[in-house]
Amino acid sequence: MHHFSYRDGSLFAEDVDLRRIAAEVGTPVYVYSSATIERHYRLFAAAMAGTAEAGKAHVFYAMKANGNLGVLKTLAALGAGADTVSEGEVRKALAAGFPPEKIVFSGVGKSESELRYAVAAGIYQVNVETEGELDLLSKVAASLGRRQEAVFRVNPDIGAGGHAKITTGSSENKFGVSFEEVHRLYARAANLPGVRMMGLALHIGSQIRETEAFEAAYAKMAQLVVALRGEGHRVDRLDLGGGLGIPYDIPADFDHGPGLIEAYAAMVARVTAGLDVELGFEPGRLIVGNAGILMTQVLHLNPRPTKQFAVVDAAMNDLVRPAMYEAYHEIWPVREAAADARRIAYDVVGPICESSDTFTAGRELPELAPGDLIAFMTAGAYGASMSSTYNQRLLVAEVLVKGSEYAVTRPRQSYEELLGSDRSPPWLA
Numbered sequence: 281m282h283h284f285s286y287r288d289g290s291l292f293a294e295d296v297d298l299r300r301i302a303a304e305v306g307t308p309v310y311v312y313s314s315a316t317i318e319r320h321y322r323l324f325a326a327a328m329a330g331t332a333e334a335g336k337a338h339v340f341y342a343m344k345a346n347g348n349l350g351v352l353k354t355l356a357a358l359g360a361g362a363d364t365v366s367e368g369e370v371r372k373a374l375a376a377g378f379p380p381e382k383i384v385f386s387g388v389g390k391s392e393s394e395l396r397y398a399v400a401a402g403i404y405q406v407n408v409e410t411e412g413e414l415d416l417l418s419k420v421a422a423s424l425g426r427r428q429e430a431v432f433r434v435n436p437d438i439g440a441g442g443h444a445k446i447t448t449g450s451s452e453n454k455f456g457v458s459f460e461e462v463h464r465l466y467a468r469a470a471n472l473p474g475v476r477m478m479g480l481a482l483h484i485g486s487q488i489r490e491t492e493a494f495e496a497a498y499a500k501m502a503q504l505v506v507a508l509r510g511e512g513h514r515v516d517r518l519d520l521g522g523g524l525g526i527p528y529d530i531p532a533d534f535d536h537g538p539g540l541i542e543a544y545a546a547m548v549a550r551v552t553a554g555l556d557v558e559l560g561f562e563p564g565r566l567i568v569g570n571a572g573i574l575m576t577q578v579l580h581l582n583p584r585p586t587k588q589f590a591v592v593d594a595a596m597n598d599l600v601r602p603a604m605y606e607a608y609h610e611i612w613p614v615r616e617a618a619a620d621a622r623r624i625a626y627d628v629v630g631p632i633c634e635s636s637d638t639f640t641a642g643r644e645l646p647e648l649a650p651g652d653l654i655a656f657m658t659a660g661a662y663g664a665s666m667s668s669t670y671n672q673r674l675l676v677a678e679v680l681v682k683g684s685e686y687a688v689t690r691p692r693q694s695y696e697e698l699l700g701s702d703r704s705p706p707w708l709a
């Protein structure tokens with residue numbers, strides 16, 4: 281469930297009328313609901329706490345899903361940890377108030393300077409994805425007089441997810457070390473001065489809506505934990521990654537969440553029973569997905585003999601999921617449509633000069649007019665965080681709602697900011 285609903289004919293985020301946000305902040309604008317974020321985090325954290333011994337389940341929010349400062353501070357205040365994938369994310373997690381001992385650093389291509397920053401900051405864990413990274417991490421940490429706690433991200437050769445572009449756990453993907461190699465690497469790491477291997481990690485993909493693929497991968501990991509211990513290695517931690525999916529293609533207020541979360545928690549408890557490991561979880565989409573919407577205004581209608589285009593002021597640079605993953609988003613009019621309103625099939629498109637700048641084709645919606653506001657629902661994950669300035673468009677504004685209050689937690693970029701970071705080459709100055 282989420283906290284976007286109609287009141288007196290207008291769509292509200294918690295107790296704030298979205299028309300007020302449109303008037304005061306403009307469009308396009310992302311609007312996030314604190315109550316929804318808090319609910320999903322609490323629900324997930326409570327379910328995962330039940331999968332391990334007391335104090336041995338840790339939730340690291342995968343901040344690449346939504347790195348808005350207000351969202352991060354909301355989660356840090358609830359006691360969440362952060363899963364990061366770049367130095368920028370480590371820096372932002374710290375700035376948002378996540379303590380270093382609750383920060384995990386993942387990612388297939390960490391550079392020397394990124395590792396140095398993260399080790400010096402005193403983060404909890406580096407998820408090592410290649411042999412070269414293992415050596416580099418040890419060298420960097422040793423030069424800082426540290427021994428960094430780390431785990432190997434293993435590729436379980438089980439991929440899953442809603443789309444080929446978001447599958448990460450198959451051996452065809454670039455992520456993690458292989459099952460065969462991890463034995464040798466664990467043994468090698470024991471002789472390296474700058475690392476202390478604490479266990480294993482995996483992350484098989486995203487937008488996974490059933491537990492079978494997770495279970496197959498986790499069962500393989502459980503066997504690997506036992507095998508590595510048999511070889512005399514210390515395996516105290518098992519980081520199970522993120523990837524739990526959310527419903528996009530049914531009305532976004534349909535309450536689906538707890539069922540899947542509970543089934544997942546029960547499966548994790550079953551597969552890891554008796555292993556005596558600390559469990560880590562890295563949910564991203566599940567926490568923030570339906571806690572955000574992208575509100576946009578209809579600019580023009582463009583009727584064609586066979587189609588009706590609605591051109592809106594948001595574009596693929598603001599929300600790339602439909603163009604990149606053929607993703608589906610519910611579209612809700614901000615002014616509630618009358619039950620008997622005429623419905624028309626629209627292609628809802630953005631202003632960018634690319635045919636892929638299409639949010640949906642042939643979608644039946646209540647009749648639209650220029651100036652109308654509509655909301656792309658379930659846009660809180662991989663929405664603003666994947667936005668760009670393509671076509672020299674301004675980075676979109678972001679708003680966080682809490683009860684009857686709202687705050688602009690990321691103002692719309694200005695043209696001065698957009699153009700001001702360019703530099704002329706001296707020979708053309």
Ligand SMILES: *Cc1c(COP(=O)(O)O)cnc(C)c1O
Pocket residue numbers: 342344345363365386387483485486487521522523524562563564565566661
């Ligand atoms: C992206 C990512 C996640 C989060 O994935 P979701 O599908 O948003 O839950 C977790 N762990 C790692 C390593 C990731 O790259």
